[in-house]
Amino acid sequence: MARAVAVAASPSASGAEVGSGVSAVPDELDEQTLVVRAQEGDARAFEQLARRHQDALYRLAVRVMGDRAEAEDALQEALLDAWRRIGRFRGESAFSTWMYRIVTNRCLGMLRKRRPVPVEEVDAAPAPAQDSPERAAERDAGMAALHRALAALPDDLRVCWVLREVEGQGYAEIAQITGATEDAVRGRIHRARTRLAEAMRSWR
Amino acid sequence: MALTPDPDGRLACGRDAAAVWDRAVAGEPADAHERGCPHCTAAAADARGLGALVQRLAQEDPEPPPSVLDRVMVAVRTELRPHDVLTLPSPHGPARLSRAAAAAVLRHTVDAMAGVRARSCRIEQADDTRSGDPGHAVDVRITVTARFGVDLASVTARVRQMVAAAGEQALGVPVRRVDIEVVDVFGDHW
Numbered sequence: 386m387a388r389a390v391a392v393a394a395s396p397s398a399s400g401a402e403v404g405s406g407v408s409a410v411p412d413e414l415d416e417q418t419l420v421v422r423a424q425e426g427d428a429r430a431f432e433q434l435a436r437r438h439q440d441a442l443y444r445l446a447v448r449v450m451g452d453r454a455e456a457e458d459a460l461q462e463a464l465l466d467a468w469r470r471i472g473r474f475r476g477e478s479a480f481s482t483w484m485y486r487i488v489t490n491r492c493l494g495m496l497r498k499r500r501p502v503p504v505e506e507v508d509a510a511p512a513p514a515q516d517s518p519e520r521a522a523e524r525d526a527g528m529a530a531l532h533r534a535l536a537a538l539p540d541d542l543r544v545c546w547v548l549r550e551v552e553g554q555g556y557a558e559i560a561q562i563t564g565a566t567e568d569a570v571r572g573r574i575h576r577a578r579t580r581l582a583e584a585m586r587s588w589r
Numbered sequence: 590m591a592l593t594p595d596p597d598g599r600l601a602c603g604r605d606a607a608a609v610w611d612r613a614v615a616g617e618p619a620d621a622h623e624r625g626c627p628h629c630t631a632a633a634a635d636a637r638g639l640g641a642l643v644q645r646l647a648q649e650d651p652e653p654p655p656s657v658l659d660r661v662m663v664a665v666r667t668e669l670r671p672h673d674v675l676t677l678p679s680p681h682g683p684a685r686l687s688r689a690a691a692a693a694v695l696r697h698t699v700d701a702m703a704g705v706r707a708r709s710c711r712i713e714q715a716d717d718t719r720s721g722d723p724g725h726a727v728d729v730r731i732t733v734t735a736r737f738g739v740d741l742a743s744v745t746a747r748v749r750q751m752v753a754a755a756g757e758q759a760l761g762v763p764v765r766r767v768d769i770e771v772v773d774v775f776g777d778h779w
Contacts, residue, residue, distance in 0.1 A: 415775065418708045418734060422696065425709060426673070426689030428665050435658055443653035448646075457657050464661040468668070531642050551647045556607070571598035575606040582635035585642070 534584035
């Protein structure tokens with residue numbers, strides 16, 4: 386394999402320990418192989434898995450926490466949780482579902498400990514403008530309003546809504562991730578949608 | 590408003606609210622009931638009204654800074670089980686090698702071969718048959734995935750040979766037994 390692998394540059398890829406000749410795992414390894422290797426204590430395989438999933442996990446955390454710094458903390462703790470618990474992953478669900486569940490639990494735990502934040506202070510994370518300044522401003526104001534409405538949702542509603550609308554997860558997967566029944570998930574997603582629609586109606 | 594969802598996500602007309610919403614966002618035409626139903630019409634209008642903004646939100650792709658994974662991997666490497674070791678034969682006192690590192694060496698040996706990839710690699714240090722003390726020889730159980738179409742008999746024979754050689758040369762432990770199981774096949778485009 387001629388393709389370079391990102392982890393080849395990590396500090397521990399060289400060194401004096403026995404096995405210093407071991408380069409990074411090939412980057413086309415299938416997920417199951419990486420999971421088994423990580424379960425047997427292969428840190429490089431775990432790093433590869435984390436690299437593959439971290440963007441999606443971070444997106445979820447950013448949308449659930451409404452704050453990038455907190456989302457970074459949640460992702461970091463969740464990845465460590467995943468390393469510590471990966472031996473207990475039995476493949477009943479997709480690995481991505483299992484990882485979403487760990488991040489979700491971390492986020493909900495952090496939200497429970499968090500002091501209530503005034504809705505106005507929630508990081509609206511404006512997107513870069515793409516068309517005419519007036520139209521962009523209007524659209525960005527709409528995005529800001531949506532971010533605020535999202536932040537104002539109860540946590541369990543927001544988690545389900547983000548998994549569905551941002552991460553594109555199915556209702557059965559969201560039920561596995563949140564530990565709720567599929568009917569409860571459908572109800573939460575609908576309540577979230579309705580509340581967001583109402584908030585956006587009053588904003589318009 | 591007309592939207593009064595009950596907890597299991599039914600509209601007042603009895604339709605599954607999520608299904609009505611998903612179909613409206615997907616641009617599917619309303620059926621006969623939905624066209625005449627105020628609850629479905631209101632839900633579909635809300636879905637379409639929010640659709641563009643939600644799509645934009647979903648397309649925003651915040652990426653985690655590299656420092657997050659860097660910090661995680663520093664912590665992971667300090668948490669590697671230091672007590673889980675193999676004992677290496679040495680004339681100047683015992684030497685120990687992390688079992689995970691030894692497994693990584695053997696997997697790498699297999700990965701470097703054409704048409705085969707190592708998955709699980711378990712190394713057990715067998716007790717000395719005469720003294721009953723822990724010996725140095727190891728038994729290796731390895732599972733592999735093989736490229737579709739390779740000659741499995743010859744590839745497993747080569748894996749056995751290479752793993753035994755790597756154990757003895759790269760790790761310095763005699764390999765007593767190598768069990769190989771082919772658990773999956775892969776193709777170039779799978």
